[in-house]
Amino acid sequence: MEVDILIKNAYIVTMNSESSIYEFGTLAILGNTIVAIGKSEDIEYFTSSNEIDAMGSLVMPGLINAHTHAAMSIYKGMADDLNLHEWLHKYIFPAEAKFCNADTVSTGSQLAIMEMIRFGTTCFADMYYFQEKTAEICFLLGMRAVLGQAILDFPAPDFKSSNDALLHTEMLMQKYNNSQLVTIVPGPHSPYTCNKETLIQSRQLANKYNVPLHIHISETMLEYEESIKNNEKTPIEYCDDLDLFNGKTIAAHCVYINDNDRSILKNKKVGVVNNAISNMKLCSGVAPVYFMKEAGVTVGIGTDGVVSNNTLDIFEEMKTVAMVHKLNTNDPTALNAKTVVEMATIENAKILGLDSQIGSLEVGKKADLILINLNQPHLIPLYNIYSHIVYAIKGGDVDTVIINGEIVMLNKTVQYSEALDVAIDAQLIANEVKEYMETVNAS
Amino acid sequence: MEVDILIKNAYIVTMNSESSIYEFGTLAILGNTIVAIGKSEDIEYFTSSNEIDAMGSLVMPGLINAHTHAAMSIYKGMADDLNLHEWLHKYIFPAEAKFCNADTVSTGSQLAIMEMIRFGTTCFADMYYFQEKTAEICFLLGMRAVLGQAILDFPAPDFKSSNDALLHTEMLMQKYNNSQLVTIVPGPHSPYTCNKETLIQSRQLANKYNVPLHIHISETMLEYEESIKNNEKTPIEYCDDLDLFNGKTIAAHCVYINDNDRSILKNKKVGVVNNAISNMKLCSGVAPVYFMKEAGVTVGIGTDGVVSNNTLDIFEEMKTVAMVHKLNTNDPTALNAKTVVEMATIENAKILGLDSQIGSLEVGKKADLILINLNQPHLIPLYNIYSHIVYAIKGGDVDTVIINGEIVMLNKTVQYSEALDVAIDAQLIANEVKEYMETVNAS
Numbered sequence: 001m002e003v004d005i006l007i008k009n010a011y012i013v014t015m016n017s018e019s020s021i022y023e024f025g026t027l028a029i030l031g032n033t034i035v036a037i038g039k040s041e042d043i044e045y046f047t048s049s050n051e052i053d054a055m056g057s058l059v060m061p062g063l064i065n066a067h068t069h070a071a072m073s074i075y076k077g078m079a080d081d082l083n084l085h086e087w088l089h090k091y092i093f094p095a096e097a098k099f100c101n102a103d104t105v106s107t108g109s110q111l112a113i114m115e116m117i118r119f120g121t122t123c124f125a126d127m128y129y130f131q132e133k134t135a136e137i138c139f140l141l142g143m144r145a146v147l148g149q150a151i152l153d154f155p156a157p158d159f160k161s162s163n164d165a166l167l168h169t170e171m172l173m174q175k176y177n178n179s180q181l182v183t184i185v186p187g188p189h190s191p192y193t194c195n196k197e198t199l200i201q202s203r204q205l206a207n208k209y210n211v212p213l214h215i216h217i218s219e220t221m222l223e224y225e226e227s228i229k230n231n232e233k234t235p236i237e238y239c240d241d242l243d244l245f246n247g248k249t250i251a252a253h254c255v256y257i258n259d260n261d262r263s264i265l266k267n268k269k270v271g272v273v274n275n276a277i278s279n280m281k282l283c284s285g286v287a288p289v290y291f292m293k294e295a296g297v298t299v300g301i302g303t304d305g306v307v308s309n310n311t312l313d314i315f316e317e318m319k320t321v322a323m324v325h326k327l328n329t330n331d332p333t334a335l336n337a338k339t340v341v342e343m344a345t346i347e348n349a350k351i352l353g354l355d356s357q358i359g360s361l362e363v364g365k366k367a368d369l370i371l372i373n374l375n376q377p378h379l380i381p382l383y384n385i386y387s388h389i390v391y392a393i394k395g396g397d398v399d400t401v402i403i404n405g406e407i408v409m410l411n412k413t414v415q416y417s418e419a420l421d422v423a424i425d426a427q428l429i430a431n432e433v434k435e436y437m438e439t440v441n442a443s
Numbered sequence: 444m445e446v447d448i449l450i451k452n453a454y455i456v457t458m459n460s461e462s463s464i465y466e467f468g469t470l471a472i473l474g475n476t477i478v479a480i481g482k483s484e485d486i487e488y489f490t491s492s493n494e495i496d497a498m499g500s501l502v503m504p505g506l507i508n509a510h511t512h513a514a515m516s517i518y519k520g521m522a523d524d525l526n527l528h529e530w531l532h533k534y535i536f537p538a539e540a541k542f543c544n545a546d547t548v549s550t551g552s553q554l555a556i557m558e559m560i561r562f563g564t565t566c567f568a569d570m571y572y573f574q575e576k577t578a579e580i581c582f583l584l585g586m587r588a589v590l591g592q593a594i595l596d597f598p599a600p601d602f603k604s605s606n607d608a609l610l611h612t613e614m615l616m617q618k619y620n621n622s623q624l625v626t627i628v629p630g631p632h633s634p635y636t637c638n639k640e641t642l643i644q645s646r647q648l649a650n651k652y653n654v655p656l657h658i659h660i661s662e663t664m665l666e667y668e669e670s671i672k673n674n675e676k677t678p679i680e681y682c683d684d685l686d687l688f689n690g691k692t693i694a695a696h697c698v699y700i701n702d703n704d705r706s707i708l709k710n711k712k713v714g715v716v717n718n719a720i721s722n723m724k725l726c727s728g729v730a731p732v733y734f735m736k737e738a739g740v741t742v743g744i745g746t747d748g749v750v751s752n753n754t755l756d757i758f759e760e761m762k763t764v765a766m767v768h769k770l771n772t773n774d775p776t777a778l779n780a781k782t783v784v785e786m787a788t789i790e791n792a793k794i795l796g797l798d799s800q801i802g803s804l805e806v807g808k809k810a811d812l813i814l815i816n817l818n819q820p821h822l823i824p825l826y827n828i829y830s831h832i833v834y835a836i837k838g839g840d841v842d843t844v845i846i847n848g849e850i851v852m853l854n855k856t857v858q859y860s861e862a863l864d865v866a867i868d869a870q871l872i873a874n875e876v877k878e879y880m881e882t883v884n885a886s
Binding site: 073074075076077078080081082083084087110111112114115118119277280281282283285286306309310311312313316319320322323324326327330331332333335336337375376377378380381382383384387388391392394395396397414422423426427429430431433434 | 519520530554728756763765770779820824825831837872874877
């Protein structure tokens with residue numbers, strides 16, 4: 001049988017429910033779908049004009065970034081090593097108020113999506129403004145994404161009211177309803193920036209189209225304490241009382257969580273996204289990931305935006321997740337390598353509501369996968385492939401990326417990006433931002 | 444004037460005492476020495492048949508890894524996510540007892556040094572056995588190193604007694620006394636594995652040749668508590684009472700440190716090496732790096748060996764250092780990006796006793812430097828070069844590495860490595876180790 005892409009002799013890590021690994025494996029892709037996977041000796045009945053001999057290479061599911069703000073890439077390195085209040089009020093908010101528009105979102109998302117592909121991410125969950133621009137870039141570069149259109153109760157760069165944002169969100173949801181790559185979802189920013197009505201309407205909209213809702217919850221101690229003070233409830237309890245978790249939820253952060261919160265997150269099947277680097281860099285704290293997982297909560301991994309990271313590299317994030325939660329529990333066996341790889345693949349797919357399509361390499365799933373040459377000094381020798389993936393492989397080691405059956409990066413070169421002359425645009429924007437920040441913060 | 448290498452139009456970060464940066468800079472190398480550095484427009488009187496147009500590239504001092512065990516690379520990923528006791532007694536010690544010999548040290552050091560060069564490290568401080576083999580590899584690949592010959596009071600893979608180890612160390616020190624690249628130093632393993640006499644003799648030997656002594660101190664809570672119990676002194680106080688700090692000292696870890704220890708470290712000018720990833724991964728704890736630095740202690744950065752990391756990437760280590768000490772102090776302004784770059788360059792050079800030669804780009808210093816293309820999506824735009832170095836640049840971004848005036852990596856290809864067929868050797872060793880470990884730990 002002739003297939004579109006045939007990968008042979010690869011070291012295949014499937015991340016399926018049996019944790020199957022094929023040390024000399026074959027994977028066949030027809031259209032956007034995996035049609036065969038297994039030991040090379042068992043799969044000999046396929047041919048392809050596009051055959052990849054992957055001897056010495058790891059083939060694994062593409063990584064998923066379950067929480068980011070792609071378009072913020074234009075602010076990369078603008079404001080580091082600052083107190084949260086200064087960072088937010090002197091830099092992030094003023095910069096966005098002045099510079100966030102359809103054009104800068106397009107530029108920022110180009111940078112971000114090229115970076116994500118370069119480092120082996122094949123799907124991301126976003127929350128930001130002007131998502132129609134980010135969607136365009138996804139189509140251009142062949143990226144899969146769940147794009148949360150930001151919804152706030154105060155004037156945002158794209159819409160002056162939550163009502164307008166909700167209407168626009170539904171329009172985008174309809175527009176991209178049949179898209180292979182892009183899912184638009186409501187992104188109510190947080191329980192403290194959206195009122196009850198906005199939160200409830202966002203949930204109704206998500207459920208109408210059977211997609212997740214993407215929200216930040218309980219990121220900082222301040223948010224947690226203010227919620228107790230104002231609502232006599234934790235942020236999680238407050239949301240639960242509004243029935244906000246009655247459907248799929250991508251809940252970013254969840255750093256401050258009590259026992260009852262944990263039960264709610266588990267019982268309502270909320271998908272929690274840990275952003276370990278961002279939480280460390282801003283001193284938000286360490287989310288109780290190990291304890292949430294022990295309690296049966298689904299927990300995944302995200303990078304957050306570059307302004308608090310400053311990169312979109314899920315390999316780096318996996319290593320940090322494995323380390324910081326060991327430190328936090330004082331248990332070096334906590335979050336072992338395989339568990340962390342699950343979080344960045346199949347668990348993240350569950351959180352995005354896409355686990356029937358992606359997150360593992362299985363017949364019938366979409367062909368979202370990456371190839372990595374293991375024959376490099378820093379990856380020699382090989383004892384345990386999961387240890388290598390979490391602790392030794394770097395994002396930059398990814399050679400080839402396939403999304404939805406399309407080769408979007410080949411031999412470290414992102415395809416379809418020739419037309420984008422993003423570097424100069426981005427630096428010009430940055431120069432303006434820098435000058436403006438200096439003026440604003442001097443006065 | 445004709446020079447050997449002329450780098451033009453580079454974005455040069457010098458790390459000199461004035462923190463000079465030349466956005467369009469020229470750097471001239473004659474022999475192994477930097478003979479000119481400054482704005483390109485000010486330096487027009489040099490020519491070279493080896494001219495590098497570095498437009499769009501960062502040029503900075505090569506990174507220094509101030510504590511590692513290079514040869515352990517053959518055990519990369521052998522034993523992760525384990526309790527310290529199990530890790531050490533069921534894996535590391537048995538593996539070394541059975542497999543550590545001159546050949547495996549040679550293989551491991553080849554892997555390690557190729558990896559370090561690949562990720563922009565131009566000098567490292569090592570502690571291990573059979574240092575004559577690691578020295579050979581340094582010469583072969585053009586790497587600079589301060590090699591601590593391990594000295595212990597119990598039988599080690601190379602020597603049965605500390606006396607034999609000390610004699611061998613002095614022989615190696617004499618042999619390499621005039622080497623441009625390699626300095627041999629005594630490496631008494633720790634205050635709990637060496638008796639007083641061994642520690643004192645190691646110090647005398649170091650001072651005789653005016654080189655540092657390389658030792659582990661106060662890595663774990665257990666070590667700290669045992670020292671108090673057995674000696675009524677902290678490990679630092681115990682060493683100080685032996686006058687062990689009377690000379691240059693590379694002190695790895697120093698995780699458990701009281702106020703008096705901090706004063707000792709400052710007053711005796713002990714160079715402390717933080718190994719943030721290793722300390723997190725093994726749950727050793729978080730060294731009080733911020734507080735030591737505030738007290739005036741010189742603190743640098745190391746990766747430790749791959750068995751507790753599992754990589755030798757100082758870029759990754761810098762980002763982790765910046766993050767974990769923010770978290771530990773609950774202060775996002777702690778250890779800002781520039782401070783962390785200083786730690787990995789000029790501060791590390793001081794700790795190794797080499798700051799008159801390396802650690803910054805200045806006329807008269809040795810030409811140890813790296814080039815990195817900044818024109819990549821994840822490094823665009825540029826606001827702050829120090830933020831980029833710590834938070835966004837990856838080891839794998841390093842394109843070209845110059846050590847002692849020699850180009851040892853060009854366009855991501857490590858030179859002089861063609862002769863090394865290390866991959867197969869390393870995997871064969873690993874297969875034996877794995878089989879042996881399974882037998883040993885099954886019984």
